[in-house]
Amino acid sequence: MRNIMLIIEYEGTNYSGWQYQENAISVQRIIEEAIQSIEGERIKLIGSGRTDARVHALYQVANFFTNSDIPGYSFKYVLNTKLPGDITIIDSKEVDEDFHSRFSATHKKYKYLVYNGKMPKALYRNFSYHIRKELNLEDMRIASKYLLGTHDFNSFKSSKAVVRSSIRTINAISIEKNKDFVEISIDGDSFLRNMVRIIVGTLVEIGLGKRNRDDIVNILEAKNRKAAGHTAPPQGLFLERVFYD
């Protein structure tokens, strides 16, 4: 069987998330159905990881095994004729049999967009988190530094998520302002469920002065979801890139 890798961009607004669910329209399902409509064979699409409902991806990676003789690079053209406009295959190629979108990934980068203007912004309502009061970015940047490196991020994961270990490594965090937008970028080896959104929610509370910037140390030590801030809403989150060796 040949192993085909897809690089996918999608707007998550109208989907229940990446992952296949009964009775819901997921991005994975739509792409699987598009592949099946071409090849007639049932395939299982392996994604680099889930994204929640309304979360977007600029560069999601997935792979699948097929008996098809369509050249790897051609899948993008064929699939884009089948897919709705809010899901596009930006690249496709044949890869080694042992390539696995999730297990082969070395690290991932997310960005989160906060709109920090006074009035709501119609054109970004599905692509940002609107915070009216001006954020103190200096406090947010100092707080974010405590998260760098390897920690137990149990406080920053959904209490619903069950995992063997909540130890994760964050390689870089940046917080940049461009006009009324604040872009928070986080690069890490891998992420727990809702981890980026809880980090952002906590940093926003620090930026609003509702929490001290040094609280992050106590939150990490607590290893308890209740210690951290709120989960920032999904529509501001973008899976920006998945990296491989």
Place this chain on the structure above:
Amino acid sequence: MRNIMLIIEYEGTNYSGWQYQENAISVQRIIEEAIQSIEGERIKLIGSGRTDARVHALYQVANFFTNSDIPGYSFKYVLNTKLPGDITIIDSKEVDEDFHSRFSATHKKYKYLVYNGKMPKALYRNFSYHIRKELNLEDMRIASKYLLGTHDFNSFKSSKAVVRSSIRTINAISIEKNKDFVEISIDGDSFLRNMVRIIVGTLVEIGLGKRNRDDIVNILEAKNRKAAGHTAPPQGLFLERVFYD
């Protein structure tokens, strides 16, 4: 009666355009109904000009007369609680009785976004015109200069539009590239129906080498819609600002 000015941002994707139409959902109608739901009085909203279905506005201006005693600056807060997320009032204030959104405007600026990447871009499908082949921006810039100043733009108006005069003045045109996006900005005293979209469609044909960059002179002289290029699709167009003295 008091005269209230609104500054409005909207995503045009789900509307039939600005202007009120029977049996269609227009931006004007939605805002008029929101005002009426607050005040109980029927009002007529005067816009600075129409936008077509799927065209966006970052700064549309409108005004209406009311007997309400709501302070002018408060309308934005009250209306935003009533309006859907894709229409937002970014400012409101009371203005002189003789202010008229259309007649008082001195000039307007539109921008048009072309996405010039090889593969379709899911996140910009409702906000750009996708041209796969690389555009020759130098030719487009040289061509655009012929449009500056006062001309008869009859070739650049919808053949359906009936107007007394098709003489208009363009003050500035710029064509800037940022990564795979090409942004065409046009500032003019006023615009004919579809004028910006026909200018963009013609410039795109020049950028693709389908037309000579000097053709613009002949197109202007022809004073005939058939001489110009295609009408670029609506979703790439943004009313960027309306200016007043």
